Amino acid sequence: MNIGREYLKTVTQRFTDAKITTEKAIEQLTERELFWSPNEESNSIAIIIKHMSGNMVSRWTDFFTSDGEKPYRNRDDEFVEDSKTKEQVMELWELGWNTFFTALKDIDEEHLLKTITIRNEPHSVIEAIERQMYHYSYHVGQIIYIAKNLKSSDWKSLTIPRKSK
Template sequence: MDIGSEYLKIVIKRFKEAKVTAEKAIEQLTESELFWAPNEESNSVAIIVKHMSGNMVSRWTDFLITDGEKPFRNRDDEFMGDIQTKEQMMELWEIGWNTFLNGLKSIEEEQLLKTITIRNEPHSVMQAIERQMYHYSYHIGQIIYVAKFLKSSDWKTLTIPRKK
């Protein structure tokens, strides 16, 4: 077994699973619930999705040869509530995930230890992948938490139900 190719296979599978899990939570929400936030300092599901997409596109476009913080990215704008529909939100979601997953799929095992930059900081490609695993899991957890809160007793569990 080749450890590098096995690692890439596993992380791609885990990221795809995380994406599907978030989508199952999002599917349970009405359009208006996607834009709900408990207060001005908190983010709605739509804003979390917009931020994740912006991060994915910035980090994973030409990631082997350019800094992961692209000049075209305006991170602060990602937290502005200008998405109007679920369709717009899901379009951003797919753009981000397609950019990210295509980037992951393009990695050759010998590139895992190659040094790339994110915000002018050196990272191995493997470190960059793990950085994103942490970041995207964090936000997917937020999406699920908000969805579960809003659906309350109507929530359809995403994993093994309690007492099963």
């Protein structure tokens, strides 16, 4: 068994699972709910998606040859609501994930220990992948938590539903 190949297969599947599970939560939401936030200091699901997409595009475009924090990225703008429709939000979602999965497909096992930079700091490709696993999981959890709260008793389980009482 090639450990590097198995690692890449496994992380690709885990990221795919996170994407699909999140989409199942988003599908349950109305457009209005997608843009809802509990207060001015909290992010809506739409904002979280915009931020994740910005991060994915910045981190994974030309990641072997350029810093993961691109000069054109304005992270603060990712937290400003400018999308108007669910369709626009989902286009950002797909752009980010497509950029990330395309980069992940281009990684071979011999690349895993190669050094890349993120914010002028060296990372092995494995470290960069794991950094993103943590980051994306954090936001996926936020999205699902918000969606579940919004849907309340109308929530449809994303995995194994609880047994009825």
